[in-house]
Amino acid sequence: MICGEHRDSKILSYGFFASPYAEDSNLTEAKPKMKEEVGTQDVALSPTTAIGFDERMLLHAEVQMKSHPHPERPDRLKAIAASFATAGIFPGRCYPISAREISLEELQLVHSLEHIESVEVTSQMISSYFTPDTYANEHSAQAARLAAGLCSDLASAIVSGRAKNGFALVRPPGHHAGVRQAMGFCLHNNAAIAALAAQVAGARKVLILDWDVHHGNGTQEIFEQNKSVLYISLHRHEGGRFYPGTGAADEVGAMGAEGHCVNIPWSRGGVGDNDYIFAFQHVVLPLASQFAPDFTIISAGFDAARGDPLGCCDVTPNGYAQMTKMLNALSGGKLLVILEGGYNLRSISSSATAVIKVLLGENPEFELENNFPSKSGLQTVLEVLKIQMNFWPSLEPIFGNLQSQWGMYCLGEKRKQSKKRHRVQLPIWWKWGRKSFIYHFLNGRLRLKSK
Template identity: 80%
Template sequence: MFSALNLPQRIPESLSDALTAVNRVFDYFMVTGAFKMDADNSFHKQAAQVFIGRGESSRSDASEAQPNAKRVRVEKELTFKDMYENKELFEEDDEEDTDWEPCPVEKCVEVIKWFCRNCTMDNLDNDICCEVCGEHKDSKILTLGHFASPFAQDGNLNEIQPSMKVMRDFDSQESAANSSTAIGFDERMLLHAEVEKKSHPHPERPDRLRAIVASLTRAGIFPGRCYPIPAREITQEELMMVHSSEHIESVEVTSKLMSSYFTSDTYANKHSACAARLAAGLCADLASAIVSGRVKNGFALVRPPGHHAGVKDVMGFCLHNNAAVAALAAQAAGAKKVLILDWDVHHGNGTQEIFEKNKSVLYISLHRHEGGAFYPGTGGAHEVGYMGAEGYCVNIPWSRGGVSDNDYNFAFQHVVLPIASEFAPDFTIISAGFDAARGDPLGGCDITPSGYAQMTHMLNALSGGKMLVILEGGYNLRSISSSATAVIKVLLGESHVPELENSFPTKSGLQTVFEVLDIQNNFWPSLKPIFENVMSLWEMHCLGKKVVGKQTKKRRRILVPKWWRICEISALEETSQNFPFLECVCCLLVKCKFILLGEEDLKMKGLRPNQGWSHIQFNEYLGGFLYK
């Protein structure tokens, strides 16, 4: 079709050449009728005369002119002057246009959605359960009031109704003597809520606290086994130690407004400033009480959260930085060194900003990062602090979602605990966001209540058990309730902490820990042997996957050398009793079975269970690892 255009066979070298080529294409389509203009009535005919510059533009003229298509030129180009000089052509009586009809408009189909009461995510109307958390469309969660248990079945919703007066009249002296764990909570923090009516509620909503309190009440923990510390509002002098005066003023001014927004996702109403002061005041008093020995540990059941709030910025649902206020209050009460462990799925950029020059506060954060693509984009492994405090910011940035208990446990054993033990804190703060929990709408990770309990148990050995857990994020009501309850049970000293099986991490988790150790071992001597260990694991992982992957691609199965002895086992615990091990052992997983391979003439050596390869879980691919 384009042979008649006589276009140049090379790329145009000048603007005039390019315009000539475009002109030829335009003329070809106009003459051949590819651009069809309806000239049946005078309006369209006159318009065609103006735009085309010809007396007639009928199909018959076009067909007659088709043999000479390549020599045709537009006689007159349309300009603004032409449009205005021929404007009378467009202003004739509209009676001749009675046959004109507008183009039919496609009907807009409204997509009906419903929001999940558990995690607030939108779902299509024909979905019975939430795609994110699995909650039923007709869920009655928390519909019976303040103490409705989120764990009650829809058909058996029993409301637990202890009065708040019981909490207020709970004798402080007797509770302090009978309980070692304090809880900070005040109903006025529930008044902080989004006023603007939207299609679905904001994820950071009062129901988060209601769900946790209901879970604790159902478990008989609060009130009863914990000491409820009275709430007070933080003073401006205390806040000035953390935030700038502009930051404090920007929060306080919201008390004069019915509704306002700091950012598109951070709201405030007239009660928000008071709620933020109460949250910070509770955290400060809990820290002082723990350091002074009045209570052993505590849980700050507070909102709005705080770890995104920096020296000047209000962002990420956070108004005042509660963890930073608690750390300085602990130091004022006598703690010289404070550890802040942040396991919220988002990086605590505000907390890091406040303490990145302070060697007396060690900040460790485990968060989803994805190379800076995940909110708030900060917290890369290279961010280690500065101005003499290098190494006192430790970031463990996961490169993807779906991070599990095994990844966190592996990071704790190889990064968090060695650094924290070398730092030797006098007081430990956990910025406990539960948005990395399974089913959270924002986190997209897979931490279980048992995983949170295990991490709390490991941290409890530091600083003589003087530990404060501060609520940060977490937006799935069932996940945040069960996770917070599991953590508080550890604080209460419940002996049974479930052991995590097969704690070997995923490939991305191993890579993240290796990269963090590569940076942090320059600042913490205790990490050097651990770094060498993990480096060996990573190298063998890469080598094993490369070799096995190549074989699998070619032969679709793994071929074992004939001179190797094959021993199939059914349980890892039996290995040390029934099978001798070689000094070099190669483990392969084939159809979910362990196969041990080794040369018969090597020196035999025993291996106890729970050492070496027995820690490894192969659940994603066929892999080979070599261990000495």
């Protein structure tokens, strides 16, 4: 259930973001002193985790009254912020960066002028729609500029060493926004803007890892011809039947950048920690290590989380924490997490909190002992390896080893099916057990005698 669940849990009664429209909010008084205010020398010596957030992003909301609220709604940010506050993370252990609206010049590095103008014109309308599910109101353009500006500045701060790592608590999300279109709840592509800002700040190579349950078709489009950005996406695909229909394993990049788009397309729903961790171990980390990024971005949609009504998958907060820890070992720890999707308030708040704890140096609650994948998950990983080893020869040994395991796994599945068929062929009275059979047998005989 997503409608009203925050009221049951009272999650929005905590923290400093529960009343975002009050001008005299306690937020201003309670904010910890920013590192920039204590001098750049202190920042360089002891950088910590930075957070990007601005209450004006909560004003982006669907205006039309419907029986159910839009999945991408302001409560998403409020729930995460409240969870951070109750955990003593923010305000407390992280510092906020000042919000800045992205400039037109910066947006044009990613989007066409026509697209930018189509977003800006919505500020003159009470309600408008780019697609049937992608809305805007009079505040949406500013919210999108703030989200993009925060992501850009967080990336610059991390690359320059003024922040250790960062979490962009932003909306509207961005990874479906392409060069020329807004779609899938997304207006501007925050991850793409952050990647280019990181390169301006000195990062030559950038890894974007997208674990949102939907394929980031916009991010792929923007970088599909760019060898300086490695885009890896894990998502439901199901032969193109799952939104947005893109992200097949054979979509690998173009124009000399083949192999720099890596899609890991799950063939079904219900995918959980084991499949994700397995894909990280055998595809994501080997490729990322060889690529050797100077900066890493996580397009962190939490709609593959357990309980999400749109994703219908089974990743736990601990699973997200494990993946974050693996990625944190890259790029010298220069890591930026950018919020994308995720529509169950409990799921996104607990998952985001688990992720930011890793950014703060904590270990996941427990190690996953058995990360052997499902049959379909293993098949997906093999398919990806078979395609990508044409561009990354170092993947060949991994593919060979897994192929042998795949054969053994298939054999095990066949044996299980054979035993199942054998059980079905047994007499029906065997299932009843001896006592049950005798009872039914005797009852039958007594009924015959009475006739």
